[in-house]
Amino acid sequence: MASRSAVRLRTTTPDDNAFIVEMARHACIIEDWPLPAPDDDEVLEILPPPGVPPIIAENERRPPVGAVWTHHSNPPLRCDAAGAPLPELCIGVAPGWRGGGVGGLLLDALFADLSTGVDGIGTNVHV
Template sequence: MLLDPAVQLRLAIPEDDVFIVEMARHASVIEGWPLPDLESEGVHSLLPADGEVSIVAVKAGGRRVGAVWTLHNEPPLRVGSAGVPLPELCIAVVPDMRGNGVGNALLDALFVQCAGTQTALCLNVHARNPARKLYQRRGFEDIGQGRGPLGIAMQKDL
């Protein structure tokens, strides 16, 4: 699906921090369940540290509608062949914009940003998360057990 031309992608700026926390809340919950508290450990474990790549999707008029970023957790979800932890990605789109190409565009932009410095990206997805199909379409493959009993680790080579 093509992205609505009224939606633009850009690197995140400090003014996006509150929105990225909100997107981490969406990314950390199973669809249909209530969003976790802002202060929950699950939300904070998904936030990008300084130096990570963060991209925001913004509609005309300035409304932010999605974000994707890299992060490094301890322990890492996946270690590359050189023994270096792979960046993990986190992505979320506001509910009323899902299925409109925002997630595809965010992932593609992240791949471009990371291609020069990373060999691969990984992610953790709940087995029942419908976004798993999106990740498969964008080239991610199941690589084993992820975080939690229903977590699936996926990886995409860049």
């Protein structure tokens, strides 16, 4: 397990597409269940939509170790008071990097990015 001080954040590039799919696979499983296929409907539904660049966490050697973004489910998980769908959180951290603060670092960065234009966010958490 690595510390969050060994991690830096950046936005995605086209070279990150396969990693984003991998993090979506990890984000949509229940612990100890097998990972779904990259083309599974549940994985495809939570991929970031065009114009929503994920935030990537990478270690000092530059391989990505986690990612966070928002997406909209159809039907929406939650709506605001006016009935507009709330964006939903999607976060994934590579198994060897969990428990060291990478997820918290990613969430802090996402919430800072969303703070000026989003009043709420939905989460769908597997226990």
